[in-house]
Amino acid sequence: MEAFVGGLPKVELHLHIEGTLEPEMMFRLAERNGVALPFASVDEVRRAYEFTDLQSFLDIYYQGAAVLRTEADFYDLMWAYLERAAADNVRHAEMFFDPQTHTERGIGFPVFMAGFAQARADARERLGITTHLIMCFLRHLSGEAALDTLEEARPFFGEIIGVGLDSGERGNPPQKFVEAFTRARKAGLRAVAHAGEEGPPEYIRDSLDLLGAERIDHGVACEQEEALVERLAAEGIALTVCPLSNMKLQVFPDLRDHNLRRLLQRGVRITINSDDPAYFGGYVGDNYLAAQRALGLTREELATIARNGIEAAFLDDGRRAELLAELEGYLARG
Ligand code: ADE
Ligand code: ZN
Numbered sequence: 001m002e003a004f005v006g007g008l009p010k011v012e013l014h015l016h017i018e019g020t021l022e023p024e025m026m027f028r029l030a031e032r033n034g035v036a037l038p039f040a041s042v043d044e045v046r047r048a049y050e051f052t053d054l055q056s057f058l059d060i061y062y063q064g065a066a067v068l069r070t071e072a073d074f075y076d077l078m079w080a081y082l083e084r085a086a087a088d089n090v091r092h093a094e095m096f097f098d099p100q101t102h103t104e105r106g107i108g109f110p111v112f113m114a115g116f117a118q119a120r121a122d123a124r125e126r127l128g129i130t131t132h133l134i135m136c137f138l139r140h141l142s143g144e145a146a147l148d149t150l151e152e153a154r155p156f157f158g159e160i161i162g163v164g165l166d167s168g169e170r171g172n173p174p175q176k177f178v179e180a181f182t183r184a185r186k187a188g189l190r191a192v193a194h195a196g197e198e199g200p201p202e203y204i205r206d207s208l209d210l211l212g213a214e215r216i217d218h219g220v221a222c223e224q225e226e227a228l229v230e231r232l233a234a235e236g237i238a239l240t241v242c243p244l245s246n247m248k249l250q251v252f253p254d255l256r257d258h259n260l261r262r263l264l265q266r267g268v269r270i271t272i273n274s275d276d277p278a279y280f281g282g283y284v285g286d287n288y289l290a291a292q293r294a295l296g297l298t299r300e301e302l303a304t305i306a307r308n309g310i311e312a313a314f315l316d317d318g319r320r321a322e323l324l325a326e327l328e329g330y331l332a333r334g
Contacts, residue, residue, distance in 0.1 A: 001299075009326045009327050009330055010285075011092045013313060014217050015081070015094075015277070018064075019277065019278060020080065023045040025077065033073070048060060054168060057248070057249055057276075058167060060279070061276065065098075069107060070115075071111050074112040074116055078120070079123070082131070085129065087283075090129060092319070093132075095132070097135060100138045101138070108152075130315075132161035133160050134162045134190075136163070136166040137164070137165050137166075139194075146177055147179060154187075162189045162191055163181060165177055165181075165194055165195075165211070166194045169199035174207045175206065175210060178211065182212075194218055195216050197251060200221060204219055218242065219232070219240075219241070220239070220241065220252075220259055220260070229266055233266055238271055241260045241271060241272055244281055245280045247290075248281065260295070272284065272291060303331055311324075
């Protein structure tokens, strides 16, 4: 099974680039940039990764991002992730970034976008991995701040495939961001949103109906509303599920209780992703394997999950057909 999962051609659709900052790189960049860290060692950082909920993680995650300062830092961060993704046979990745985490510290779009552009070009050329960038608005900040960020991003719209919504979910409903999403979609950007991770099923509905979200990130709370599960299945809306994240953030403290297999069996387009792999103890291949072991997923179910990822990606028809053919070829050789 490990070899089967390892070789499975994968698409990753829910990955925060700031969440790929491994403690070793955190220390290296802190030293390079003269940034003080509140940790004495890599081991101490890892020991701090005991999360009780989403917010307890976000506090440490935003603190860690403070070491990212130069174009080279953003390049190194993204390149390290893409090299690691290649080892899991990721063939296409749609990566989230949180511009407000950086602009609030005085690091502007030209700095991180230049680092990202070079890493993506190198991944295409050296690893054969295609990539997209999705810009997330931080939902604990205001709708006006999201609008300002969208305008700052406008010169870079050619490098951004879509917008997303992340950070603390509870108490920060999709309603806050209707204008930002409407304006982004008018400019031709695609839309996704985190919803139903810790928040209620109505945040999933409202993300679809008010924000125009085409995929839902996490979305596991849909199971609380029968009609919503039926709607997601009927409309083919993908959920970008992140099993190890859900376990670490106590959404499903025991992975054996995770609902992804039930939802898959009910026809919901489930995908498996890593969210913030440096913080949650595993990259996308680890997430596939952990879910397989905990839930007894069959090869056919794993193949469906991989196929769902290709189908739900914001790919052009040519690249989508190429990846589907690659997957079917792999399964036929199985
Ligand atoms: N930012 C990074 N990871 C996140 C998650 N799982 N939920 C909300 N915001 C995030
Ligand atoms: Zn996420």
